[in-house]
Structures are given as C-alpha cells and as structure tokens.
Amino acid sequence: MARIALKVDVDTWRGTREGVPALVRAMKQAGAGGTYLFSLGPDHTGRAIFRALRPGFLKKVSRTSVVEHYGVKTLMYGVALPGPDIGKREAGTLRAVRDAGFEVGVHCWDHVRWQDKLLKHDAAWAEREMQRATQRFAEVFGTPPRHHGAAGWQFNDDAARAEMKLGITHASDTRGGRPFLPVDAAGAVIGPPQYPTTLPTLDELIGVDAITVDNVAEHILRMTAGTDLDQVYTLHAELEGQKLMPVFERLLAGWKAQGHRLVSMGDLHAATDIRTLPRRRIAQGTVEGRSGLLAVQEPV
Structure with missing residues (x-):
C-alpha cells in the first residue's frame, strides 16, 4: 500500500512542551515514523489577532475553538505578555x-x-528569517537542518531559493498532489x-458538512482507503497533541489497518528518484477550510 508521511507542525511554546511529548509517545506506541518541524524563536501567537480582517479567518476559528486548543495565556503572547523563546526554553x-x-x-x-x-517582503527578508531559524536549529541539535516546512504554508520563490542556499535537501512548504521540483518562469530549478x-x-x-470531532477520522480514512499513492498528512502539536489526540489515535490505527506505512518526510524523500519529478511553479491559491492565500503546487 502507500506511504503516509506524518508531518508535525509545532507552532507554540505550549504545543512544544505539552503536545510534542504526547505525540512522541503515541507515535512510538503505534510504530509510526514522522517529522517534527519546530518554531525556534519567540512565541507571538497573540499577534495573530490581526488576521481577523482576513476573509474566512473568523469563520475558521469559530469552527475550532482557539481558546480550547491554544489556551488563554498563549493567546496573550506578543500582545499582553512577552513571547517566550521556544528554542532556548525547550532545547531539551x-x-x-x-x-x-x-x-x-x-x-x-x-x-x-x-x-x-x-x-509583503523581499528575498533578503525571507533569507534572514530562515537563517535565524536554521542557526538556532544548529545550536540546539549540533547539526544543520535538512528539512523545512513553512509556517501556515506561506511560501514563495524567494523562500525556495533561500532553502537551497541554506542547505535544505527536502521540503514540504506547499499544498498539492504529488512531489515536484520548484522552478522559476524560465524552468530553472530554484x-x-x-x-x-x-x-x-x-x-x-471539523465543522464543515456535518463533519465533527467524532467522525472526522473516518472521513480522512475514506480518503486513504485502497490507494497506493503516497500521502503527506500535516498534524499540529496544539491539536492532535492535546485535545484531538483521540482522533489522531484513530487515524494511526486506521492507517495501519489499511496497510499503509507511516513514515517521515525523510523516508519519503529517500524513496523518491528526484530525476523523475515533474517541474512545477509555486503559486498562491486557496485551500478549502483555510483562510487566505497559501503556497500551492501550480496545476498542469
């Protein structure tokens, strides 16, 4: 059957210290591989309130309780409270x-x-932000990072070029269907x-078309039943690692019952002959259920 790569996005200090250890235990118990992507600087979650004017944002947060999953204190970081430095506090x-x-x-x-x-910024800004993160990663782990997954699937050509310059070997910054090599308008790999x-x-x-916490796992499992196509599933330490852990445990058991292998992004990369990958542009598009524009794989 297929490989399903489990990509764990860790957005907040609370998600790091509470959600991450819980997910590690659950995934180890299930015999699942996976990739954990860390936010390495200050937790400024509270500043996300300024997204309230973005189309679809309030509708989205009303479906999944932000307070329940993130906590009141987290929602004050960067606004009423200083943002804790995640990489320094949680290096261990x-x-x-x-x-x-x-x-x-x-x-x-x-x-x-x-x-x-x-x-809203230029290539130099993107490279500086990524360099800060990769330097902190090297300080924590003693080695440079090889995998990158952009926050909120916010990504563009400038960020892709920065990844290459900073030594990233494989990435999951976009939404789409199949692996690809990102290229510029002239077709050059960037x-x-x-x-x-x-x-x-x-x-x-959750909250769309009668999908609830109780049946969302079954909805996703129907999407992966009987397929031999590799998949990437992004989960969040703040959701699956905490209140929605029972949902994730049902997914883990269901995927194993379907015969899929649960792997890391690195495993997926190692199994791919990159010489055969299609070349595609990175575009800005929408994804159902998420507000604003995201980096998407340009369709053929």
Missing part, C-alpha cells in the same frame, strides 16, 4: 524528539511573523524537492 524537549528516533526540521523562527509578513501536504487537516474539516 526538541533533542528528545530526535533521540526518540524521529526526523526533526525547521518550521520557522517566529510563526506569526513569517505567516503574516513573508509575502529549490529542493517539494513534498506537498496532500490530505486536509483536522481544523479544515
């Missing part, structure tokens, strides 16, 4: 994930800053292979 937690046998990589330096400002998130996330599904 991060290393424990690697020591447990999971792939580790970079999500961002400052999640809200990257998600809200990347598309970044490492992209392995897009292919499956919807829990917060994109």
Whole structure:
C-alpha cells in the first residue's frame, strides 16, 4: 500500500512542551515514523489577532475553538505578555524528539511573523528569517537542518531559493498532489524537492458538512482507503497533541489497518528518484477550510 508521511507542525511554546511529548509517545506506541518541524524563536501567537480582517479567518476559528486548543495565556503572547523563546526554553524537549528516533526540521523562527509578513517582503527578508531559524536549529541539535516546512504554508520563490542556499535537501512548504521540483518562469530549478501536504487537516474539516470531532477520522480514512499513492498528512502539536489526540489515535490505527506505512518526510524523500519529478511553479491559491492565500503546487 502507500506511504503516509506524518508531518508535525509545532507552532507554540505550549504545543512544544505539552503536545510534542504526547505525540512522541503515541507515535512510538503505534510504530509510526514522522517529522517534527519546530518554531525556534519567540512565541507571538497573540499577534495573530490581526488576521481577523482576513476573509474566512473568523469563520475558521469559530469552527475550532482557539481558546480550547491554544489556551488563554498563549493567546496573550506578543500582545499582553512577552513571547517566550521556544528554542532556548525547550532545547531539551526538541533533542528528545530526535533521540526518540524521529526526523526533526525547521518550521520557522517566529510563526506569526513569517505567516503574516513573508509575502509583503523581499528575498533578503525571507533569507534572514530562515537563517535565524536554521542557526538556532544548529545550536540546539549540533547539526544543520535538512528539512523545512513553512509556517501556515506561506511560501514563495524567494523562500525556495533561500532553502537551497541554506542547505535544505527536502521540503514540504506547499499544498498539492504529488512531489515536484520548484522552478522559476524560465524552468530553472530554484529549490529542493517539494513534498506537498496532500490530505486536509483536522481544523479544515471539523465543522464543515456535518463533519465533527467524532467522525472526522473516518472521513480522512475514506480518503486513504485502497490507494497506493503516497500521502503527506500535516498534524499540529496544539491539536492532535492535546485535545484531538483521540482522533489522531484513530487515524494511526486506521492507517495501519489499511496497510499503509507511516513514515517521515525523510523516508519519503529517500524513496523518491528526484530525476523523475515533474517541474512545477509555486503559486498562491486557496485551500478549502483555510483562510487566505497559501503556497500551492501550480496545476498542469
């Protein structure tokens, strides 16, 4: 059957210290591989309130309780409270994930800053932000990162070029269907292979078309039943690692029952002959259930 790569986005300090250890235990118990992508600088989650004017944002947060999943204190970081430095405070937690046998990589330096400002700035800004994150990663782990997954799927050509310059070998910054090599308008490769998130996330599904916490796992499992196509599933330490852990455990059991292999992004990359990958542009598009524009694989 297929490989399903489990990509864990870790956005906040709370998600790092509470959600990550819980996910490591659950995935180890299930015999699942996976990749953990860390936010390595300050937690400024509270500043996300400025997204309230973005089309679809309030509708999305009303479906999945932000307070319930993130906590009141987290929603004050960067506004009423100083943002804790995740990489400094939780270096031991991060290393424990690697020591447990999971792939580790970079999500961002400052999640809200990257998600809200990347598309408003130039190539130098993108490279500086990524360099801060990769330097902190090297300080924590003693080695440079090889995998990158952009915060909020905010990504563009400038960021792809920065990945290549900073030594990233494989990335999952986009939404789409199949792995591809990102190229510019002239067809020249500008970044490492992209392995897009292919499956919807829990917060994109819950509350839509009668999908609830109780049946969302079955909805996703129907999408992966009987397929031999590799998939990438993005989960969040703040959701599956906490209140939605029972949903994730049902997914793990269901995927194993379907015969799929649960792997890391690195495993997916190692099994791919990049010489055969199609070349595609990175575009800005929409994804059902998520607000704003995201980096998507340009359709053929």
